[in-house]
Amino acid sequence: MRFLALITILMVGGLLFYGTPDFPAWGDPESPASLHVSPYYIEHAVEDTAVPNIVTAVLADYRGYDTMFETAVIFSAGIACLFLLRIYRRKSTTTRLYRHNLTGITLRIAKGGKLPEGSAEFERIDSLWVPYDMIIKVTSRLVVPFVQLFALYVIAHGHHSPGGGFQGGVIFGAAIILYAISNDLRRAFRRLNEKAALLASAAGVLLYAGTGLMCLLLGGNFLDYSKLADLLYTDAIMARSHGILIVEIGVGLAVMAVMVSLYYNLSSAGRHDEGL
Amino acid sequence: MESLLANFLAKYNYWAYIGLVMIGMYAMIAKRNLVKKIIGMNIVQTAVILFYVSIAAKKGKTIPIIAHGHEDTGHHAVQALDYISPLPHVLMLTAIVVSVATLGVALALAIKVYRQYGTLEEDEIAMRIEEQ
Amino acid sequence: MSAHFPGLVIIIPLVAAFLILIGALLDRRLAFPLTALALLGSLLTAIGLLGKVIQTGVVEYHLAGWAPPVGIAYRVDHLNALVLVAVATVAFVNLMGTRELVKGLFEDRLGPFYTLYILLIAGLQGIVVTGDAFNLYVLLEIAALTGYALVGMSEGRAPLSSLNYIFIGTVGASLYLLGVGYLYLVTGTLNMADLAVRLPALYPSKVVVSAFVICLVGLCIKMGFFPMHAWLPNAYSHAPDPVSSLVAPLVTKVMIYVMIRMMLFVFTPAFAFDQMAISEPMVWLAIAAIVAGSFMALSTRRLKRMLTYIIVAEVGYMVGGFWLGNRLGISGAILHIVNDAIMTLCVFLSAAAIISKVGSDAIDDMQGLFKKMPVTMGVFVVAGLSIIGVPPTCGFFSKWYLISGAVAAGQYGFMAALLLSSLINLVLFFRIFEIAYFEPFHDHHGDHGHFVSAVQEAPFEMLVTLVVTAVLLFALGIYAGDIVSQIIDHAIPVGIT
Amino acid sequence: MIWPVDLIIMVLVMICGIGAIMVRDLLGAGILFGAYSFMMCLLWAIMGAVDVAFTEASVGAGVSTVFLVAAVFRTSRRTKD
Numbered sequence: 001m002r003f004l005a006l007i008t009i010l011m012v013g014g015l016l017f018y019g020t021p022d023f024p025a026w027g028d029p030e031s032p033a034s035l036h037v038s039p040y041y042i043e044h045a046v047e048d049t050a051v052p053n054i055v056t057a058v059l060a061d062y063r064g065y066d067t068m069f070e071t072a073v074i075f076s077a078g079i080a081c082l083f084l085l086r087i088y089r090r091k092s093t094t095t096r097l098y099r100h101n102l103t104g105i106t107l108r109i110a111k112g113g114k115l116p117e118g119s120a121e122f123e124r125i126d127s128l129w130v131p132y133d134m135i136i137k138v139t140s141r142l143v144v145p146f147v148q149l150f151a152l153y154v155i156a157h158g159h160h161s162p163g164g165g166f167q168g169g170v171i172f173g174a175a176i177i178l179y180a181i182s183n184d185l186r187r188a189f190r191r192l193n194e195k196a197a198l199l200a201s202a203a204g205v206l207l208y209a210g211t212g213l214m215c216l217l218l219g220g221n222f223l224d225y226s227k228l229a230d231l232l233y234t235d236a237i238m239a240r241s242h243g244i245l246i247v248e249i250g251v252g253l254a255v256m257a258v259m260v261s262l263y264y265n266l267s268s269a270g271r272h273d274e275g276l
Numbered sequence: 277m278e279s280l281l282a283n284f285l286a287k288y289n290y291w292a293y294i295g296l297v298m299i300g301m302y303a304m305i306a307k308r309n310l311v312k313k314i315i316g317m318n319i320v321q322t323a324v325i326l327f328y329v330s331i332a333a334k335k336g337k338t339i340p341i342i343a344h345g346h347e348d349t350g351h352h353a354v355q356a357l358d359y360i361s362p363l364p365h366v367l368m369l370t371a372i373v374v375s376v377a378t379l380g381v382a383l384a385l386a387i388k389v390y391r392q393y394g395t396l397e398e399d400e401i402a403m404r405i406e407e408q
Numbered sequence: 409m410s411a412h413f414p415g416l417v418i419i420i421p422l423v424a425a426f427l428i429l430i431g432a433l434l435d436r437r438l439a440f441p442l443t444a445l446a447l448l449g450s451l452l453t454a455i456g457l458l459g460k461v462i463q464t465g466v467v468e469y470h471l472a473g474w475a476p477p478v479g480i481a482y483r484v485d486h487l488n489a490l491v492l493v494a495v496a497t498v499a500f501v502n503l504m505g506t507r508e509l510v511k512g513l514f515e516d517r518l519g520p521f522y523t524l525y526i527l528l529i530a531g532l533q534g535i536v537v538t539g540d541a542f543n544l545y546v547l548l549e550i551a552a553l554t555g556y557a558l559v560g561m562s563e564g565r566a567p568l569s570s571l572n573y574i575f576i577g578t579v580g581a582s583l584y585l586l587g588v589g590y591l592y593l594v595t596g597t598l599n600m601a602d603l604a605v606r607l608p609a610l611y612p613s614k615v616v617v618s619a620f621v622i623c624l625v626g627l628c629i630k631m632g633f634f635p636m637h638a639w640l641p642n643a644y645s646h647a648p649d650p651v652s653s654l655v656a657p658l659v660t661k662v663m664i665y666v667m668i669r670m671m672l673f674v675f676t677p678a679f680a681f682d683q684m685a686i687s688e689p690m691v692w693l694a695i696a697a698i699v700a701g702s703f704m705a706l707s708t709r710r711l712k713r714m715l716t717y718i719i720v721a722e723v724g725y726m727v728g729g730f731w732l733g734n735r736l737g738i739s740g741a742i743l744h745i746v747n748d749a750i751m752t753l754c755v756f757l758s759a760a761a762i763i764s765k766v767g768s769d770a771i772d773d774m775q776g777l778f779k780k781m782p783v784t785m786g787v788f789v790v791a792g793l794s795i796i797g798v799p800p801t802c803g804f805f806s807k808w809y810l811i812s813g814a815v816a817a818g819q820y821g822f823m824a825a826l827l828l829s830s831l832i833n834l835v836l837f838f839r840i841f842e843i844a845y846f847e848p849f850h851d852h853h854g855d856h857g858h859f860v861s862a863v864q865e866a867p868f869e870m871l872v873t874l875v876v877t878a879v880l881l882f883a884l885g886i887y888a889g890d891i892v893s894q895i896i897d898h899a900i901p902v903g904i905t
Numbered sequence: 906m907i908w909p910v911d912l913i914i915m916v917l918v919m920i921c922g923i924g925a926i927m928v929r930d931l932l933g934a935g936i937l938f939g940a941y942s943f944m945m946c947l948l949w950a951i952m953g954a955v956d957v958a959f960t961e962a963s964v965g966a967g968v969s970t971v972f973l974v975a976a977v978f979r980t981s982r983r984t985k986d
Contacts, residue, residue, distance in 0.1 A: 001306055004305065004306075005305035009298040009305070010298075012297065015622060016293075016586070016618070016622070018618045019614050019617065019619065020287060023287060023615060025286040026286055026287050026288070026333060026335075027333045027334055028334070028335070029337060031593070032596050033331050033361065034332075034334065034356075034596065036596030036606075037477050038363045038596065039356030040478055041478070042340065042354060042356040042359045043354050045342065046342055052341055053341045054341065054362040055341075055366055055956040058362050059366045061472060062479050063366055063479070063480055065471040065543065066366075066370055066542065067370065069531075069543070069550055070370040070373045070374070070546060072422060072527065073373060073549055073550050073553060074377050076527045076553050076554050077377030077378075078380075079429065079520050079524055079557070080381045080384065080524060080554065080556070081557075083517055083520040083521065083524060083557050083561060084384045084560055085388065088517075161341065162339075162956045162958075162959045163959060166373065167956075167960050170963040170964055170967065173968065174967050177971055198433060199430060202429045202430050206426040209419065209423050212419070213419065216415070220473055221412070221415070221469065221470055222471055222472070223472040224472050226473065263971065265384065266383055266384065266972055266976050266979065267979065268979075269387050276975055289915075296922055299922050299926065300922075301579070303926040304575055308986055309985065311973070311976065311980070311984070312926055312931075312934065312986070313575055315926060315934055315935075317574070318969070319926070319941070320578070320579065320582050322941075322942070324585055326945065326948070326949075327589055329954045331593050332953075332954060333952045334953075338953070339954075339955050340953075341955075364592070367598075369957060372961060372964055374546070374549045378549070378574065378578055379969055383973070383976040385560050385570055385571045385574065386571060387979050390981070396984070401568060405565065
C-alpha cells in the first residue's frame with residue numbers, strides 16, 4: 001500500500017510540477033491572471049455597489065450566485081449530518097447521573113428514572129467523569145456575549161473590513177458551541193434546540209434565495225439587487241449595497257445554525273443527550 | 277545554476293502547494309485509519325486554496341479593500357495595479373466552506389462506521405466484514 | 409417569463425429544498441408532495457427550455473445582471489438542454505416510483521431525505537446549465553455532498569463505501585478545481601466561452617497542457633472511468649435502493665457531459681483531439697473499461713452489483729465514443745448519455761421492486777419471478793434488451809452510432825469491444841431471465857420453499873412508473889433519428905466531421 | 906528582509922501537516938491539524954488574502970478542530986499508523 005501510495009503521489013506531483021516552470025513568477029502584478037477580469041472588480045466595485053471591500057462586493061454581488069450555492073452546500077452538510085447520524089428514540093432507558101451541587105455527591109439513577117429537571121440543588125451531568133468546573137463556566141459566561149457581539153459586528157461591517165456573513169456566522173456558532181462545551185449539551189438545547197437550528201438554517205438560505213427571487217419578480221435577473229431600489233427607497237447603487245447586507249445576514253444565520261447543528265450531531269453521535 | 281535557484285525562490289509558494297498535495301494524498305492512500313484519511317483530504321483541499329491565494333498575490337501591493345471608499349472626494353481613480361486581485365479570494369472563501377462541509381459529512385460517516393464495526397482501522401474493518 | 413427559464417430550472421428545486429425542510433418540520437407528510445411539485449415544475453421548465461433552444465438557438469442568462477466574464481452566466485445550447493431534460497425526467501420519474509420504498513426505509517427522516525434528494529437534483533441540473541467553470545465546481549460539490557449522504561444512509565457496508573466515495577470524489581473535485589486554477593492563472597477568466605476565446609493563443613504553454621490533463625484526470629475519477637472506477641460498484645451497490653436508482657443513472661452521466669463540455673467548448677476540439685493526441689490511449693482505456701466491466705459483471709451473482717459493473721462498461725462506451733473524435737462517435741456518446749440514463753433508471757427501478765419483494769439481491773433467489781411479478785419482470789426484460797442493444801429499444805441506436813463511429817475512425821478494437829460487451833450483456837440478462845422464468849419461486853421471507861403462483865406485484869405507482877420508463881425506452885428508440893438530427897447535430901461544433 | 910517570515914511559516918505549515926498525519930494519536934492529530942490550519946491562515950494573511958485568512962482562522966482552526974475532537978471523542982483515539 002505504501003509503495004502504491006508513493007507511486008501515485010509521485011505521479012500527481014510530477015503532473016503538477018510539469019506546468020510550474022511556465023507559471024508567471026509569484027507576486028508578479030503583471031501576470032495574466034491579474035490583468036483580465038479582476039481589474040474590473042477593483043476599479044468598479046465602489047461605483048457599482050458602494051462597497052469598499054472588494055471581496056465582499058464580488059462575493060455577494062458579482063458572483064453572488066456562487067455564494068448562494070456555497071450557503072446551500074453548508075446547509076446540505078448540516079442536513080446530511082442530521083440524516084446520517086440522528087437516532088430518534090422515544091423513551092430513554094439509559095442511566096442518569098446527578099450531582100448535588102453543594103456537597104459534590106453524585107447520584108446514579110438506573111433504568112430511565114429521573115429527578116425533576118431544573119431543580120436548584122441537583123444538576124444532571126454526563127456519564128463520563130465531569131469535574132465541578134466553576135472557573136470554566138464563569139469564564140465562558142463572561143466570554144460568550146462578547147464573542148456574539150463581535151460576530152454581529154463582523155456580519156454588519158463586512159462592507160468595510162474583512163469579514164462578512166460567513167465569518168460572522170461561524171463565530172456566532174462557535175460562541176454557542178463554546179457554551180455547549182463549557183456547560184453541557186442539554187443546557188445548550190434550552191437556548192437553541194434542534195428544530196430551531198434547522199429552521200434557522202433553512203430560513204437563512206431562504207432569505208438569500210428569496211432576495212434573489214424578489215429581484216426576479218421585480219423584473220430583473222435572479223439576484224440583481226439593483227431592482228430592489230424602489231422597495232428600499234434608494235438608488236440602484238445603494239440598493240446593491242443593501243442587498244449585499246441582506247444576503248450576508250441570511251448567510252450568517254444559516255451558517256450559524258448549521259455549525260451548531262453539526263456540533264450537536266457529531267459530539268453526541270446523533271443521540272442528542274450528552275456532548276463533549 | 278543561479279537562474280535555477282532564482283526560479284526556485286520566485287515560486288516557492290507553488291512548490292509548497294505541490295508538497296502539501298503530495299502529503300495529503302499520501303495520507304489518503306497509505307494510512308489505514310479513517311480519521312487520518314479525512315485529515316489528509318483536508319490537507320489536499322487547503323493546498324488547493326494555497327495555490328489560488330498564491331495566484332492572487334502581488335508583491336508589495338495592498339489588500340483588496342479600497343481605502344477611503346466612502347469619502348466623496350470626487351472621482352479619485354482606483355488603480356487596479358495597487359490592489360491584490362480579489363477574485364481568487366472570493367473563490368477560495370467558497371472552497372473553504374466546501375472543505376468544512378465535506379469534513380462534517382465525512383466525520384459523520386466515520387462515526388457511523390465506528391458505530392457499526394467498533395473500529396476506525398480499515399484492516400480491522402475488513403476483518404469484521406469477513407467474520408460476518 | 410420564459411426569459412428566466414435557465415435560472416428557474418435551478419431555482420425552483422433549490423428554493424423548494426428549504427421549504428420542504430420547513431414543511432416537514434410541521435408535518436412529515438408534506439415532504440413528498442412538495443418535492444413532486446417542485447420537480448414537476450423543474451421538468452416542465454426544462455422541456456420549455458429545450459423547445460426554446462430548438463426554436464431560437466443558444467439561450468443566455470446573466471445571473472445578478474452582470475454580463476460575463478464579470479458575472480456568472482448560464483449558457484444553454486442544444487447539448488445542455490437535452491441532458492437537462494434527461495436529468496429532470498429521471499429525477500421526477502424516480503421520485504414518483506420510489507415513494508413507498510422511501511416511506512418504508514426512512515420513515516422518521518422523510519424531510520431530510522427529500523431535502524437532500526432535491527438538492528442533489530438542483531446541483532446536477534446546475535452543473536448541466538452553467539457556463540462558468542468555477543460555478544460548476546460549487547455545484548459539483550453540492551451534488552457530491554448530498555450524494556454521499558444519500559448513499560451512506562443504509563445498514564451494512566454502505567457507510568464505509570460512502571466514506572471511500574467521499575475520499576475519491578474529493579480528490580477528483582480538487583483536481584478539477586486545480587485545473588480550473590491553472591486555466592485562470594494563464595487567462596484570468598473563469599467563464600467557459602471566454603476561456604475558449606482566450607486559450608488558443610496559449611496552446612503551446614505547458615500550463616494549459618497540465619491544466620488539460622489535471623481536469624481530465626479529475627473528471628475521469630468522478631465519472632468512474634476504468635482505472636479509477638474502484639469506488640463506483642461499492643458505493644452504488646450498497647446504497648439504499650431508491651437512492652441507487654437515482655444516483656446510478658445520473659451522476660456518472662452528468663460527469664461525462666462535463667467532460668464533453670470541457671473538451672469541446674473550453675479546450676476546443678483542435679486542442680483536445682489534434683494537439684494533445686490522447687485520443688488513441690483514451691479509446692484503448694475505454695476498451696479496457698468495457699471489457700473489464702463486462703467480465704466483472706459476469707463474475708458476480710448479485711443483481712445490483714452486476715448492474716453497477718455494467719455501468720462501468722457503459723462509461724467506457726461513452727468516453728470511448730467521444731474520443732473517437734468524429735461526428736458519429738460523439739453523436740453516439742451524447743445520445744447514449746440520454747439513453748443510458750433512462751435505461752439505468754429502468755433497470756435499477758425494477759431491481760428495486762424485485763429486491764423489495766424477494767428480500768435479497770442474489771440472482772439465484774429470483775426463481776419464478778415471472779409468475780409472481782409479471783409486469784415488473786416484463787419491464788426488466790425491456791430494459792435488459794435495451795442494454796443488450798436489441799432494436800427497436802433505444803440502446804440499439806446509440807450503439808449503432810458508436811459502432812459506425814468506430815468504423816469511420818478505423819478503431820476496430822472499440823467496435824469489437826462493443827460487440828463483445830453486447831454479447832456478455834446477453835449472457836448476463838438471459839441468465840437472469842432463465843432463473844426467473846423456469847425455476848419455481850422460493851419465498852425467502854417464510855420457511856416454506858414450495859411453489860407460489862399468486863401474483864404479488866410491486867406497489868401500483870411503482871408499476872406505473874416502470875411501464876412509463878419502458879415506454880420511454882421504446883420512444884427514445886423510435887425517435888432516435890429525430891433527436892440526432894434536430895438536437896445533437898446542432899450540439900456538436902461545426903468543425904468536427 | 907520581510908520574506909523570511911513567510912518562508913518560516915511555510916516550513917511550519919509543512920511540519921504541522923506532516924505531524925498531523927504521522928502522530929500516533931488521533932486527538933493529537935486533530936490538534937496538530939488545527940495548528941496547521943492556523944499557520945496556513947497566517948500565511949494567507951501575509952499574502953494579503955485577509956478575508957480568506959479570517960475565514961480559515963474561524964473555520965479551519967476553530968470549528969473544524971472542534972468537529973475533529975468531537976468525532977474522535979465519539980469514536981476512539983487509537984490509531985495504528
